[in-house]
Amino acid sequence: MYPRGTIYRVGSSKHGQINLHLPFWLKVGYLLGRGIGAGLIASAVVGFIFTYGPMVKEELLYSVSGPRSQSETFQSVRADQNATREEAGSLGLSAYFSLYIPKINAKSEIIANVDAGDPKEYLSALGQGIAHAKGTHFPGQGETIFLFSHSTDSSANLARYNAVFYLLRKLEAGDKIIVFFADKKYEYQVTQKLTTPAKDVSWFSYDDGEETLVLQTCDPPGTTFRRLIVVAKRAS
Incomplete structure (x- = not known):
């Protein structure tokens, strides 16, 4: 040149x-x-x-x-194990322990008994799905179940691990959340949504005498500034 x-x-x-x-x-x-x-x-x-x-x-x-259709009513479901497995399978999930939120089409396997205080352990779990906090309860036990999806090590992993619950902020009171556990189907109805400081761990021990599902993710999406909490009560 x-x-x-x-x-x-x-x-x-x-x-x-x-x-x-x-x-x-x-x-x-x-x-x-x-x-x-x-x-x-x-x-x-x-x-x-x-x-x-x-x-x-x-x-x-x-x-x-x-928003996805939520035409199914909140009613007691006593489906046998095969029917539950088939329903979960049609969503690409297992009936062992998984979650489905119809409105935002969020679905994922749930990794049980993950130590939320051990970054190495929970990051490994979040690479496979949503984490169930160790020390909290399971569906059907009548107490609080705590599920989370977040990461704190890099911006790339924040977006990657946050994807399952990315649209969680779209949920409103009355929306439905389905959890498959031990070949049974459990339905929960959203009652409230709020944001909390990143260091607030009070929801891990939340207990109001009812079976409650608590979902947590980072807020705003892809950051670690705050936590978005969605609370749902057992419907069936």
Whole structure:
């Protein structure tokens, strides 16, 4: 590549055109600089897609399809084990321990007895699904079940692990949450939604005498500033 240009001399009407030959090392430096710049831009684009892709996908799907139907009534369900397994299987879930939220089409396996105070343990669990907090109860026991989906080690993992509960903020009082546990189906109805400080751990020991499902995720999505809490009561 040779720079070209018109050379002028002050006070003279004469002008002409010359070719400037750059030294080899300048040519190499120029090409190397262009390559590095292009690489940095490509890396930034890929990093953005990897970090925020899951959240953008969920937001777009929700915007296009709108809230999912919740036409099923809140009534006692005494389905046999095979029927429960089939229903869970139709959602791509197991009936061993999993969660489905019809309105936002959130579904995931649940990893039981995860220590919420051990980052290594809960990050491993969140790579597989939603975590059930160790020390809290299980469906059918008449007490509080605490499920969470969050991460605190990097922005990339925040978006990745937060994806299941990314649209949790869309839930409102009356919305339905389904939990499959030990080949049985349990339905819960949302009663409240609130945000709390990141260090608030009081919900782990919440007890109001009723079977209560507590869901927790980070708020705003992809950050660790606060916690979004959704509380639901046993309906069937």
